[in-house]
Amino acid sequence: MGMLSKSFTYKAISEALWQSNPISKQILGICSALAVTVQLRTALVMGIALTLVVAFSNLIISLLRNHIPRNIRIIVEVAVIATLVILADEFLRAFMYDISKQLSVFVGLIITNCIVMGRAETFAMSNSPGRSFADGLANGIGYGAILCGVAFFRELLGSGKLFGYPVIPESFYQAGYHNMGLLLLAPGAFIMIGLFVWLEHALLKDK
Amino acid sequence: MPNRMKSLLFATLLCVVCSLLLTAASTGLKARQQQNMEVDRQKNILKAFGIIDDAQTISAAETQQLYRHNVRSVWVDESGRSVAENLRGPRALPLYIFSKNDTVQAYVVPIDSRGLWGTIHGYLAIENDGSTIRGFTVYQHQETPGLGGEIESRWFRKNFAGKKIVNAGGDFVSVRIAKGSVDDRMPSDIRSNYVDGISGATLTGKFLSEGMQEILEAYEPIAVQFRQKDVGL
Numbered sequence: 534m535g536m537l538s539k540s541f542t543y544k545a546i547s548e549a550l551w552q553s554n555p556i557s558k559q560i561l562g563i564c565s566a567l568a569v570t571v572q573l574r575t576a577l578v579m580g581i582a583l584t585l586v587v588a589f590s591n592l593i594i595s596l597l598r599n600h601i602p603r604n605i606r607i608i609v610e611v612a613v614i615a616t617l618v619i620l621a622d623e624f625l626r627a628f629m630y631d632i633s634k635q636l637s638v639f640v641g642l643i644i645t646n647c648i649v650m651g652r653a654e655t656f657a658m659s660n661s662p663g664r665s666f667a668d669g670l671a672n673g674i675g676y677g678a679i680l681c682g683v684a685f686f687r688e689l690l691g692s693g694k695l696f697g698y699p700v701i702p703e704s705f706y707q708a709g710y711h712n713m714g715l716l717l718l719a720p721g722a723f724i725m726i727g728l729f730v731w732l733e734h735a736l737l738k739d740k
Numbered sequence: 741m742p743n744r745m746k747s748l749l750f751a752t753l754l755c756v757v758c759s760l761l762l763t764a765a766s767t768g769l770k771a772r773q774q775q776n777m778e779v780d781r782q783k784n785i786l787k788a789f790g791i792i793d794d795a796q797t798i799s800a801a802e803t804q805q806l807y808r809h810n811v812r813s814v815w816v817d818e819s820g821r822s823v824a825e826n827l828r829g830p831r832a833l834p835l836y837i838f839s840k841n842d843t844v845q846a847y848v849v850p851i852d853s854r855g856l857w858g859t860i861h862g863y864l865a866i867e868n869d870g871s872t873i874r875g876f877t878v879y880q881h882q883e884t885p886g887l888g889g890e891i892e893s894r895w896f897r898k899n900f901a902g903k904k905i906v907n908a909g910g911d912f913v914s915v916r917i918a919k920g921s922v923d924d925r926m927p928s929d930i931r932s933n934y935v936d937g938i939s940g941a942t943l944t945g946k947f948l949s950e951g952m953q954e955i956l957e958a959y960e961p962i963a964v965q966f967r968q969k970d971v972g973l
Contacts, residue, residue: 571886627769630776
């Protein structure tokens with residue numbers, strides 16, 4: 534039984550991270566993936582924030598799963614997620630004001646992220662709290678990893694920086710190198726995400 | 741029927757619990773949040789004046805102390821005369837003064853301008869000659885990160901220092917954001933009235949230019965007093 538639960542959890546985690554990654558395989562959470570991937574820093578913090586929210590909303594909904602009436606379950610899930618996100622936002626504004634200033638719009642966006650709802654509905658409603666929590670963490674990390682990957686290329690090629698620090702040497706610019714402004718715009722993000730989706734599908738097919 | 745009752749009961753209970761949690765967090769943390777906002781505002785005024793450096797991180801207590809020692813806030817009416825805060829009319833304008841050894845070094849004009857997506861809040865510091873910009877900060881905006889959001893970046897704000905709000909003849913022309921680099925695009929005689937623009941953020945620049953012009957126009961009576969070295973503040 535111990536082995537089984539271990540292998541089950543392992544499978545759930547590896548699926549969330551790779552085989553059915555929320556962004557590159559399920560194409561979920563694209564809206565926020567476009568909005569926060571201009572810079573690596575916002576992408577990273579968004580990934581962390583979302584991971585915490587999915588993990589805890591999964592945990593709470595899984596704990597309540599035998600008591601939640603089926604007919605209002607979606608409303609209950611939204612209420613739990615929204616409460617968590619607003620609480621996180623309030624705490625950020627009270628204790629980490631500078632970070633919250635950079636993020637406040639994006640933190641609110643977590644509520645509308647379909648990954649959170651999706652995991653609550655498909656996993657937490659029918660699995661134990663421990664597994665649901667692990668599933669939430671794994672999905673959040675899977676999402677955050679793609680986000681950081683996209684942001685890495687957008688920030689590097691779009692503005693020649695990483696985490697806000699210039700990394701393209703001045704001599705490149707003098708030799709005629711230009712930052713690719715397209716990558717800073719939404720179409721650039723679509724192209725980048727598309728390339729990631731392609732990469733993942735190609736790699737999975739090879740196996 | 742009992743099912744429906746159960747749903748209603750559960751929903752009510754959930755709402756009560758969630759509301760209690762949110763109310764507790766909101767009221768419990770409100771004082772702290774407001775203090776954070778006030779300190780952030782003061783920090784931005786200090787940065788606009790150049791009293792603290794951009795990259796410097798200083799504690800809330802230090803910020804408040806520096807602010808108390810160096811900056812005072814005054815109200816002026818539309819003709820540029822100082823008025824007491826409790827007697828001010830509806831068109832009175834707020835102003836922040838930085839003095840050192842009893843002489844006014846510079847003053848800060850609050851900038852609340854239209855942006856592309858929302859209001860841009862910032863501070864513009866002007867030297868005591870009434871025409872040279874000393875510094876500019878943005879503390880709140882809703883522009884797109886990476887594009888219009890670059891208005892809060894250091895290079896863009898540094899751009900403003902040393903620019904003039906008057907032309908070579910001494911007449912008010914405000915300061916405007918160019919499309920692209922000033923040195924490439926502008927004739928040399930008006931370069932001092934333009935700052936480098938942000939690529940991909942033409943509209944943000946346009947709105948901020950217009951907003952600044954409008955605000956600086958309203959403050960022009962005070963600027964004139966500074967230019968004539970006849971300040972009654």
